[in-house]
Amino acid sequence: MNMSYILRCIIWNTSDVILQETSITGEQMSDIYVKGWMGGIEEEVQKTDVHYRSMDGEGNFNWRFVYEFSYLPAERCISVKKKEHFWSYDTTELTIPPVLNLQVWDNDKFSADDFLGALTLDLNRLYKPAKDPDFCTLDILDDESSNAVSLFEMKRVKGWWPCVNVEGGDPELTGKIELELEILTEEEARERPAGRGREEPNENPKLDPPQRPETSFLWFSSPFRTFKNIIWRKSKWYIIGALLLICFIIFLLLFLWAMPSAVWARLLRIPG
Known part of the structure; x- marks a missing residue:
């Protein structure tokens, strides 16, 4: 039996993100943003706004992603209906593990954005996060760890997870991201509404604009x-x-x- 769930993912902060660019004054920096989607529902990609001119890898967002999906408790998978081919008339039901994909990017205005790191979270087997960025290491992503939990059982988890880049072969820690994950049924979501980003209804919890440094802005706009x-x-x-x-x-x-x-x-x- 399909059950409708809503996943709310709040992007609070990033830390120690690698610095990809050189500023006009010769300093290393990154224009950081985060994007995410649920596996099997790639068309529902959501993005934060941009934290411009991060000089130390810190990004502040206070931004909410919201995803709706059908879940099969017996199979511990989400149900996705898709056409096998663009010319197909009927849709096919696919069962896919409930995986949240998050990526950290460096925003570029005059060229393609630069990929910085990724985090993949299986909601059935969620890596326990660190409470502090200083203790957020690649060890959190150890598959042999017995610390994994189910978000469907925990309902809500908050903490720091590492972002990695495997383009060079071995996993490289390229940043840390502070998230708050909450899973709700349709009825619970109606009782405690919340909009995407910082849009209305901006509650449960209310997300205020982040307190970013004075230097965090798009330089040629001002x-x-x-x-x-x-x-x-x-x-x-x-x-x-x-x-x-x-x-x-x-x-x-x-x-x-x-x-x-x-x-x-x-x-x-x-x-x-």
Whole structure:
């Protein structure tokens, strides 16, 4: 018997995400965002907003993903109806493990976004998270661990999970992500409504806009903020020194231009 469930996944923060880009002032940084989808329902990809100019791999989001799916308790799988081919008339019911896929990306405005790391969570066999990012390591993803739990039994789990990149062959820890996962029935979701992202109904829990650093913004969208928070903060003494030097040169030129001709003649020893 199919049962309808709603998965709510709150992306709270990231930590220690690798820094992929170089800023206009020569600093390492990443423009971090997270996207996610349920296995078998790839068309339901959801994304957070972007935490611009992260200099230390920290990202703040307070962003909610919401996924609805049919679950078969006896088979411990979700039921997905799809057409085998685009020309098929009838749909075929597929049973797929309830897997949440999350990926961390670096946002690029003028080229393709850069993949940074991924996290795959089987809701039936959920890796227990760390309570603190300092203790969030690749050991959490150890398949031999007996610490796995079922989200359908726990109902709600919060903590830190590691993100990995296996493009180089061996798993590499490329960041950590703080999540809150909650599974609800349709009736429970109606009693405790919650919207996607920070949209209404923004409750259970209410998600406030994150407190990001002043330097977290898209640099070319605000030239004044770019100058104030990036260029001035890093190079203000060089700028002040250059302005003083320019003022001194202008003053010296005006002084020389205003000198009487007699003084010039004496300095240059021009006979009268």
